[in-house]
Amino acid sequence: MNIQDIKVFVCSPGRNFVTVKVITEDGTYGLGDATVNGRELAVATYLEEHVVPCLIGRDAHSIEDIWQYLYQGVYWRRGPITMAAIAAIDMALWDIKGKVSGLPVYQLLGGKCRTGVNLYAHANGENIDDTLDKVQECIDQGFKAVRLQSAIPGLSETYGVLGDKKDYFELQGNRPLPPEQEWSTAKYFKLIPELFKKARERFGNQVHFLHDVHSRLTPIESAKLGKMLEKYNLLFLEDASIAENQENYKLIRHHTTTPLALGETYNTIWDCKDLLQNQLIDYIRVAATHAGGITGVKKISDFAAVYNVRTAPHGAPDLSPICFAAHMHLNISTHNFGIQEFVGFGNEESKTIFKHGMTLENGMVLIDDAPGLGVDFDETKASEFPYKRSYLPVSRLEDGTLWHW
Structure with a gap:
């Protein structure tokens, strides 16, 4: 059951979300969340330019191997952008496996x-x-x-x-x-x-x-x-x-x-x-x-x-x-x-x-x-809420010293 296509959506229904849709050859699809608050486009680009091309044609059932491929298979491991990209693909693959088996993921x-x-x-x-x-x-x-x-x-x-x-x-x-x-x-x-x-x-x-x-x-x-x-x-x-x-x-x-x-x-x-x-x-x-x-x-x-x-x-x-x-x-x-x-x-x-x-x-x-994760995503509706650049706050002490937010 090979991966045929992977789509990445960035929408902002009040705040930004990065959503990944992995689609197999038979049309089964799974969804994942890749949102990194304030750095949404960084993870979207990481996915589109570096992850998606490596996964087309791979077996969607090979969840652990794909996880290790995306983690161990790159020299630059860890970090929020890399791990959010891996996370979204991983969630989507579990969603697919649940749908194919007819079971909720918790089973x-x-x-x-x-x-x-x-x-x-x-x-x-x-x-x-x-x-x-x-x-x-x-x-x-x-x-x-x-x-x-x-x-x-x-x-x-x-x-x-x-x-x-x-x-x-x-x-x-x-x-x-x-x-x-x-x-x-x-x-x-x-x-x-x-x-x-x-x-x-x-x-x-x-x-x-x-x-x-x-x-x-x-x-x-x-x-x-x-x-x-x-x-x-x-x-x-x-x-x-x-x-x-x-x-x-x-x-x-x-x-x-x-x-x-x-x-x-x-x-x-x-x-x-x-x-x-x-x-x-x-x-x-x-x-x-x-x-x-x-x-x-x-x-x-x-x-x-x-x-x-x-x-x-x-x-x-x-x-x-x-x-x-x-x-x-x-x-x-x-x-x-x-x-x-x-x-x-x-x-x-x-x-x-x-x-x-x-x-x-x-x-x-x-x-x-419901089989899989039990969540669906409306692509058409998402397109009505385009990405808006935004940030989390920065904290300073009363004397102006930058501090932990």
Whole structure:
């Protein structure tokens, strides 16, 4: 069953997505997500100019061999562009294999380990009270785990808080240059312990709480924050510090028992190997789109299981419903799955392009038994939303020093 054609689509239904369609000789096709937020055309070009010509005529069923061909077969391994290109092809091939076999992909991965996929929602407020009101809304919708983020007094913008924007998609927008945001650890430290103190006073232990630092802190600052939040029993503290130097997390781990989650920017098992085998984190947060697709994430999750680390896949809105579906098939079939980040199934425009049968029920996603990934893509509708150049923000300290966003 050979590959006859591969198409690459870049569309922007509120934000940019790179979608890959692999078509076999008998007309069966599979879909993959290759979106790299702010560098979409780089991965689209990588696919069109370097990957597609190498795959025409190859057996679509040879998923592992094609994965290794695209990874080991080039001198320049790893990195977000390469691994997103591999990921999209990999997802599409799994989609094809499921369609040909008449089975949902999770059945090809070993079958269900659970009936549904537990989610955590986002509560992002302009102040503590606003955040807690949004927590209540999440609880009312059935969510049993909520990530709390609040605007920081004295800073014009805060990660996770949308201000006058109605949703994540509008926030992305079409910006001529990356927006710049100020950061102050001192102001942040004044707010966050109070946020979780009031959250536990109001909600008790009826819901799991999470928080995303988004890598703003140094390791010793992260250790201090983790220690301050221990009494509030977080499910995990996300991206406390940058871990390009993985030794950083030894310092954090030594000082706090708050569970740690990391990995949304990781691309391969080599990025997180030391963190996993030294048990420096509790949740690994790689995304299928950025870490080599279903095959890549499966390798990471199996390795993580040896060290009692659970998966908690990244679920940002710059990952298309195709990636989200890939996560659902992985999550429901992976024994050491922990929890899935969830910001909705997309805006109204994207829902006209990406069709799927996933449903939300009582804080869980239920997936149907459609063959393959269970997602379809409307090429004609996608053409109505052309690519728009846009960027994620840049962060600076109050004195102008460039910092981690």
